[in-house]
Amino acid sequence: MTGFFQRNGIAISTYLILAVVFWVVLMIVLPQAYMLDFSFRNNLPPAKIGGPEDVYTLSNYRYLVFGSPGSADAFNYLHLQVFLRTIIASIFVTLIDFALCYPIAYYIAQVAKGGFARSMILLLILPFWVNEILRAFSFRILFGTSGVINAVLQSLGIVDQPIDFLRADVALYAGLSYAYILLMVFPLYNAIESLDHNQIEAARDLGSPWWRIHWRVVMPHAKPGIASGCTLVFMLSAGALAAPQILGGPSSLWFTQIIYRWFNTGGNWPQGAAYAIVLLLACLVFVLAVMRLFKISLGEIAR
Amino acid sequence: MSSQAIRKLLVSFYIVLFFLYLFTPLIMMGMAAFNDVEFPQVVPWAGFTLRWFPALFADALMMEGIVNSIWIGIGVMALSVPIGLAAAIVMTQVHQRLQTLYYTIVVSPVLMPGVILGISTLVFWDRLGTFMDADYESFYYSGMFLTIIGQSTFISAYTMLIFLARLQRFDRTQEEAALDLGASHVQVFWKVLIPFLRPAIFSAMGLAFLTSFENYNTTVFTIQAESTLTTVLAGKVRMGTQPDLAALAVLIIGVTLVSAVAIEIAQRREQRRELAAKAEAARAERTMQAAAQPAQ
Amino acid sequence: MSADVELDHVTIRFGEFTAVKDANLKIEDGEFFSFLGPSGCGKTTILRAVSGFLEPSDGEVRIGGKNMRGIGPNKRPTALIFQNLALFPLMSVADNIAFGLEVRGVGKAERRKRADELLDLIALDGQGDKKVGELSGGQKQRVAIARALAVEPKVLLLDEPLSALDLKLRQHMRTELRAIQQRVGITFIYITHDQGEALTMSDRIAVMSQGVVQQIGTGSEVYENSQTAFVASFVGENNPFTGKVAAVDGQHALIDTSFGRLRGRNLRGLSAGSEAMLFVRPESLGLVNGQGAADNVIESTVLHSEFEGSFFSVFLRGDGGKDIVMSMTNSGNLPEFHEGAAARVGFRADRAVVLPVGEVADE
Ligand SMILES: Nc1ncnc2c1ncn2[C@@H]1O[C@H](COP(=O)(O)OP(=O)(O)OP(=O)(O)O)[C@@H](O)[C@H]1O
Numbered sequence: 001m002t003g004f005f006q007r008n009g010i011a012i013s014t015y016l017i018l019a020v021v022f023w024v025v026l027m028i029v030l031p032q033a034y035m036l037d038f039s040f041r042n043n044l045p046p047a048k049i050g051g052p053e054d055v056y057t058l059s060n061y062r063y064l065v066f067g068s069p070g071s072a073d074a075f076n077y078l079h080l081q082v083f084l085r086t087i088i089a090s091i092f093v094t095l096i097d098f099a100l101c102y103p104i105a106y107y108i109a110q111v112a113k114g115g116f117a118r119s120m121i122l123l124l125i126l127p128f129w130v131n132e133i134l135r136a137f138s139f140r141i142l143f144g145t146s147g148v149i150n151a152v153l154q155s156l157g158i159v160d161q162p163i164d165f166l167r168a169d170v171a172l173y174a175g176l177s178y179a180y181i182l183l184m185v186f187p188l189y190n191a192i193e194s195l196d197h198n199q200i201e202a203a204r205d206l207g208s209p210w211w212r213i214h215w216r217v218v219m220p221h222a223k224p225g226i227a228s229g230c231t232l233v234f235m236l237s238a239g240a241l242a243a244p245q246i247l248g249g250p251s252s253l254w255f256t257q258i259i260y261r262w263f264n265t266g267g268n269w270p271q272g273a274a275y276a277i278v279l280l281l282a283c284l285v286f287v288l289a290v291m292r293l294f295k296i297s298l299g300e301i302a303r
Numbered sequence: 304m305s306s307q308a309i310r311k312l313l314v315s316f317y318i319v320l321f322f323l324y325l326f327t328p329l330i331m332m333g334m335a336a337f338n339d340v341e342f343p344q345v346v347p348w349a350g351f352t353l354r355w356f357p358a359l360f361a362d363a364l365m366m367e368g369i370v371n372s373i374w375i376g377i378g379v380m381a382l383s384v385p386i387g388l389a390a391a392i393v394m395t396q397v398h399q400r401l402q403t404l405y406y407t408i409v410v411s412p413v414l415m416p417g418v419i420l421g422i423s424t425l426v427f428w429d430r431l432g433t434f435m436d437a438d439y440e441s442f443y444y445s446g447m448f449l450t451i452i453g454q455s456t457f458i459s460a461y462t463m464l465i466f467l468a469r470l471q472r473f474d475r476t477q478e479e480a481a482l483d484l485g486a487s488h489v490q491v492f493w494k495v496l497i498p499f500l501r502p503a504i505f506s507a508m509g510l511a512f513l514t515s516f517e518n519y520n521t522t523v524f525t526i527q528a529e530s531t532l533t534t535v536l537a538g539k540v541r542m543g544t545q546p547d548l549a550a551l552a553v554l555i556i557g558v559t560l561v562s563a564v565a566i567e568i569a570q571r572r573e574q575r576r577e578l579a580a581k582a583e584a585a586r587a588e589r590t591m592q593a594a595a596q597p598a599q
Numbered sequence: 600m601s602a603d604v605e606l607d608h609v610t611i612r613f614g615e616f617t618a619v620k621d622a623n624l625k626i627e628d629g630e631f632f633s634f635l636g637p638s639g640c641g642k643t644t645i646l647r648a649v650s651g652f653l654e655p656s657d658g659e660v661r662i663g664g665k666n667m668r669g670i671g672p673n674k675r676p677t678a679l680i681f682q683n684l685a686l687f688p689l690m691s692v693a694d695n696i697a698f699g700l701e702v703r704g705v706g707k708a709e710r711r712k713r714a715d716e717l718l719d720l721i722a723l724d725g726q727g728d729k730k731v732g733e734l735s736g737g738q739k740q741r742v743a744i745a746r747a748l749a750v751e752p753k754v755l756l757l758d759e760p761l762s763a764l765d766l767k768l769r770q771h772m773r774t775e776l777r778a779i780q781q782r783v784g785i786t787f788i789y790i791t792h793d794q795g796e797a798l799t800m801s802d803r804i805a806v807m808s809q810g811v812v813q814q815i816g817t818g819s820e821v822y823e824n825s826q827t828a829f830v831a832s833f834v835g836e837n838n839p840f841t842g843k844v845a846a847v848d849g850q851h852a853l854i855d856t857s858f859g860r861l862r863g864r865n866l867r868g869l870s871a872g873s874e875a876m877l878f879v880r881p882e883s884l885g886l887v888n889g890q891g892a893a894d895n896v897i898e899s900t901v902l903h904s905e906f907e908g909s910f911f912s913v914f915l916r917g918d919g920g921k922d923i924v925m926s927m928t929n930s931g932n933l934p935e936f937h938e939g940a941a942a943r944v945g946f947r948a949d950r951a952v953v954l955p956v957g958e959v960a961d962e
Pocket residue numbers: 613616618636637638639640641642643644645792
């Protein structure tokens with residue numbers, strides 16, 4: 001510690017410590033810790049906080065699993081179903097994005113030449129300067145019942161009634177996949193780019209078919225990039241709120257939408273906090289699973 | 304046709320398809336901005352109009368949202384750039400054994416869903432306000448303040464990563480050289496470190512502002528009674544709405560295109576400058592050597 | 600204030616590892632003093648202790664008689680030229696040179712004037728507005744020196760400043776550095792692993808090995824009167840012969856080696872029976888004509904020879920089973936050395952030193 005002050009001087013050291021402590025303690029650790037604490041409490045008006053009713057309870061979590069004590073069902077089927085669907089659909093979106101982006105990332109990193117590769121990267125980034133909500137909105141224009149796709153299908157005579165893509169969640173999955181493409185492409189691109197092209201050439205000279213080169217040479221090298229892309233896409237999909245609100249059908253709820261309701265119309269913050277904790281845990285499990293699966297560290301994922 | 308040629312063709316085909324997927328939605332939205340119907344759609348085409356652009360600026364709610372978003376963006380810049388910088392410097396100095404723990408904590412906001420950051424910020428400051436017995440006008444309950452804090456939680460991690468990348472290329476002996484020449488630590492910081500980090504500071508500021516400007520997930524929880532551009536937009540889009548949203552998108556895309564081109568040109572110019580300096584150094588090298596020759 | 604630099608029993612440890620062991624020496628005001636030693640022997644560490652980036656674990660660093668403990672690098676009357684120069688790449692040449700003045704609050708015009716004077720001194724006049732990146736290696740070198748001189752230090756510390764330059768420039772800069780030192784007249788402490796640099800420039804040299812100062816003396820002292828096996832083998836070329844002291848005879852010691860009994864100066868006062876090494880320089884060897892013209896005679900065979908212009912090196916395999924190098928100045932009538940031919944070589948006892956067995960520099 002004295003070394004730290006000696007090295008940076010009093011004034012700079014003070015700035016460094018204050019800034020980092022403010023961030024880590026007041027913005028990261030305490031809010032998370034408090035949210036956890038809060039999720040184990042009853043929903044009380046401010047006046048009763050700290051009073052005799054302000055005790056720890058599991059009721060918020062119990063509600064997610066079993067529903068309200070008075071209900072006829074044994075489990076809270078609606079919410080559990082939404083939770084599972086959110087997770088599974090997010091995994092699905094992640095896989096789609098990986099499949100979509102891997103060829104492009106490989107092409108730009110290893111095949112395309114200087115200026116061309118640069119322009120392609122620029123083209124890739126461009127759509128993502130447009131706001132998330134507007135991007136989802138553009139999918140509505142595309143997929144709506146009076147949207148472009150339906151118009152094309154109808155004019156070609158393939159269907160005679162417009163298809164409700166929104167209700168069928170097609171628009172939602174397409175929109176989510178679209179929204180996070182960039183976060184998949186870039187980690188992949190960075191990882192593949194660092195692979196020495198000679199290694200690929202060598203494998204090719206040895207007569208490996210192209211798919212084997214990818215499976216045995218490129219992908220193992222790009223492991224940190226794959227892990228990082230998948231983690232980011234999964235986490236953002238599972239935590240997405242705008243896209244489900246805009247592109248989800250009227251009945252299809254995303255888990256974040258339920259959380260949002262607890263905070264808004266539901267007016268039950270501790271309940272919402274409990275749901276948020278569950279979502280956070282799900283993401284944590286996913287990150288740990290990816291780290292395990294790919295045998296890499298957190299530092300390599302978050303870069 | 305050889306299988307190689309077929310594969311090449313398939314690859315090109317795929318790339319074209321991919322970029323179509325990337326741009327079709329935006330192009331459609333762009334066209335909707337100029338279509339003269341009340342509902343945002345492209346077909347049927349009812350004629351060209353520019354009326355959605357003035358409509359955009361006439362929308363008071365949207366304008367208020369934009370103004371709030373700009374203020375929040377500035378606030379986030381002012382908070383997350385110094386925090387990210389400090390965190391990155393500390394990262395380079397923290398003891399080896401603590402490094403992993405520290406890194407895990409400070410990048411965790413990046414790997415956390417935005418809604419969670421919004422929620423935790425909201426409940427924490429709300430509770431803090433109750434604890435301090437603050438009145439409802441105070442900052443503990445201010446949507447703008449909470450949004451700046453909530454967004455900065457993860458945006459500071461982004462700025463930190465930018466600074467870390469640049470710091471890795473920093474030659475620490477420069478700091479020592481400055482100290483040795485009599486500079487105080489504060490002078491070293493302002494005259495050596497900050498100038499070196501200047502490009503990273505600009506990137507971090509840009510990234511912080513833009514990320515803040517388009518954030519929705521965190522904001523929607525922290526903003527409460529107030530509004531930002533994204534919350535206004537989300538509300539409007541859910542309503543079904545008018546093509547003025549498409550007009551907004553067109554404006555954003557236009558600004559983006561211009562700035563992307565400007566950045567590209569600036570980068571090329573920078574490269575040219577570096578090349579010129581290298582050539583000059585090589586020339587000086589030759590002259591020096593020629594001068595040293597007779598000394599032999 | 601005079602600017603002699605004293606290291607009073609200075610030891611510097613990094614954790615378990617001792618980088619400098621009990622260095623004890625005094626560098627006089629205005630002296631050109633070099634630390635010479637192989638890579639990793641602790642030279643930079645000593646310099647950093649003098650400039651204030653490190654505090655000694657034990658002992659004291661004194662400058663002008665004043666203990667420097669607790670005084671930061673920005674408060675010491677020293678200026679350091681870093682091994683990698685550490686110029687500020689974003690500043691112009693003049694701004695680099697004037698940096699020390701700027702942080703002392705000197706006005707802009709005054710700074711510029713001073714920078715121009717120093718640019719003159721290092722023969723870079725008119726180049727103050729260039730970017731550092733536009734300079735050649737040797738020019739950067741000189742800018743680093745000017746930048747350090749600008750703060751008018753009492754002691755200038757130079758950490759292998761020439762190592763990045765190519766051979767020609769290095770030799771050119773040697774003369775220049777020495778000239779600058781004589782012009783400004785301050786103490787220079789110079790670090791190098793190149794003995795040629797140390798020998799040509801320094802008033803005195805400290806030879807170091809593995810954190811220990813082995814010998815301090817003028818160039819000719821360390822060369823002629825090496826006190827340890829390490830110094831003898833590191834400074835210049837030397838032929839070592841290992842053996843045991845058989846007898847002591849006045850100033851000389853007689854040592855039994857695989858070549859028989861050899862005689863050399865007993866610099867360290869060894870007594871009979873101790874393990875010892877005798878060192879003789881290639882230029883002290885000569886051909887022995889007829890019988891017993893030299894104190895020491897070695898029978899050998901010629902391996903090969905190399906003509907190097909002003910002198911001539913002959914590689915011999917001694918009958919004792921060891922390779923020996925002999926060098927002869929080219930005086931125009933050199934004998935011919937045929938491969939495989941027998942050669943009797945010898946040397947005078949006064950030209951050889953007998954030292955205790957110790958670490959030998961590997962080359
Ligand atoms: N901060 C440090 N922590 C631990 N060990 C160190 C540190 N600095 C130097 N050392 C060790 O101390 C020894 C001496 O290092 P020093 O840099 O002084 O060598 P040097 O003589 O300058 O070598 P070179 O000619 O290569 O520059 C080395 O073995 C080095 O590994």
